[in-house]
Amino acid sequence: MTQTIRSGGRILVDQLVAQGCDRVFTVPGESFLAVLDALHDTPAIHTVVCRQEGGVAYMADADGKLTGRPGVAFVTRGPGATNASAGVHVAMQDSTPMIVFVGDLDRADRDREGFQEIDMAAFFAPVAKWAARIDDARRLPEYVARAYRVATAGRPGPVVLAIPEDMLRDEVETIDRPPIAPIAQPACAGAMGAMIDLLKDATNPVAIIGGADWSPAAAHYFASFAHRHGIPVAAAFRRQDAIANSCAVYAGNLGYGPNPKLQQRIREADLLLVVGARLGEATTDGYKLVTPDHPGQLLVHVHPDPNELGRVYRADLPICADMAEFSEMAADWRDPDIVRFSAGEEAHTEWLDWSDPKPRANPDGSAVKLDLGPCVAAMRDALPADTIICNGAGNFSGWWHRYWRYAAMPCQLAPTSGSMGYGLPAAVAAALRFPDRTVVCVAGDGDFLMNGQELATAAQYGADLLVILVDNGAYGTIRMHQERDYPDRISATALANPDFVRLAEAFGGWAERIETTADFAPALGRAMECTGIRLLHCVTDVEVISNASTISTLHGKG
Missing domain, CATH: 3.40.50.1220 (TPP-binding domain)
Structure with missing residues (x-):
């Protein structure tokens, strides 16, 4: 154990290294500059700079799923913390180990409704396993070790720690904590015998x-x-x-x-x-x-x-x-x-038999112009068995849930909470964690644009990933429920979308537009000959998707 005088920011980063953290995701904030300064001199930790705190939290959640260790995120107070809260909720419902550090205002300014002030412990308590504020830099080793224990023990989940800006600048003497030992509780022989x-x-x-x-x-x-x-x-x-x-x-x-x-x-x-x-x-x-x-x-x-x-x-x-x-x-x-x-x-x-796509037709008997079932089958033929499939929420995901055949974990990154915008940040995290594996983001048009800006993160770090973007010009799941409950009264579910091919190209990627089933497999082959960001823009009919019995139905937002 080391006992030296260091800044709070330095102490915090040293504890992360001691606990085995090798990557953090962040949108930088002035409230934790002392941490960023310490990370500058810490080659053991790869700092991934994202474009929105929602993407930060989703990436940290995905990294926790992939490794079994807490994914680590740093965001700033106020809008940064609230943007990240969606990812904290995903981690809680998905039982994912994650630790989110939130830069906070100075301790002396608490309870004055200062700049971007939120009571972080109160705000995150309903959606986290533990939420607290660290007011004494000397206790940073204690809090970080406890955070790792809470995040991983029993049912894993997210921990949120508020870190005041002035606390991180304090120069104090403290003792580092060693890495926590995992808790592995075997089933007792009596219980196993009873089950048998x-x-x-x-x-x-x-x-x-x-x-x-x-x-x-x-x-x-x-x-x-x-x-x-x-x-x-x-x-x-x-x-x-x-x-x-x-x-x-x-x-x-x-x-x-x-x-x-x-x-x-x-x-x-x-x-x-x-x-x-x-x-x-x-x-x-x-x-x-x-x-x-x-x-x-x-x-x-x-x-x-x-x-x-x-x-x-x-x-x-x-x-x-x-x-x-x-x-x-x-x-x-x-x-x-x-x-x-x-x-x-x-x-x-x-x-x-259920997972083998069958020929489908429109309600009037005509051929489906772009049938996603055969497209998933083409992916099964072309991509490695250990491909990591990442998706957010929406009816589009039902095609892959039914027809893709997953290898043993980790091969699926998908929020059980039904959170939109998860797929692309998760794919970035997966591509960085497993650069030698094929990573695919499957997204709907509304789903993709919730965190599409993280293509910039993929480009910045050279992430190698494929995006299958299913575009039906609508919030398809909500439209489906709407047509069922309020027929002929479509409201607030239509979308006007950009040219997704040009959007991907603007981030330095390769992209093609696909409008027929026959076009998919050849385009996929061309995509797999490229590296970096690749995007297949699959244009589909909202009526076909809404009426397809093969599509999963998500409740509420999705």
């Missing part, structure tokens, strides 16, 4: 997986366990990379617009093994597919946070455990009395 006993008595078990604390190790071990016993495995909403979709018992994803055969399997299941998932509104189709009391079904709920067990769903067997530790114990458990089920392979066959 329930499995032996079951006739129609189904697993629902993915969520808090999920990891590549958990994916590997749980796939082994489920395959050995023939248990159908469904992915929770936007957790489709929870196991490789090539696994012979993968049954598809839940959420909006899932396979009706998978839904029926879950309704008929006598035993539900829910591992990592909270069983939120989207995964359970509004708490109807699996009800909180699930009469006639036994529920084994495995989660890393005891506060989630029994919070909404009655659990017949609650198990609090680290996901990787639990999955490894399950994979290693041997019991000769368990009969292998045939349902796993049957469910996988049903999913393969």
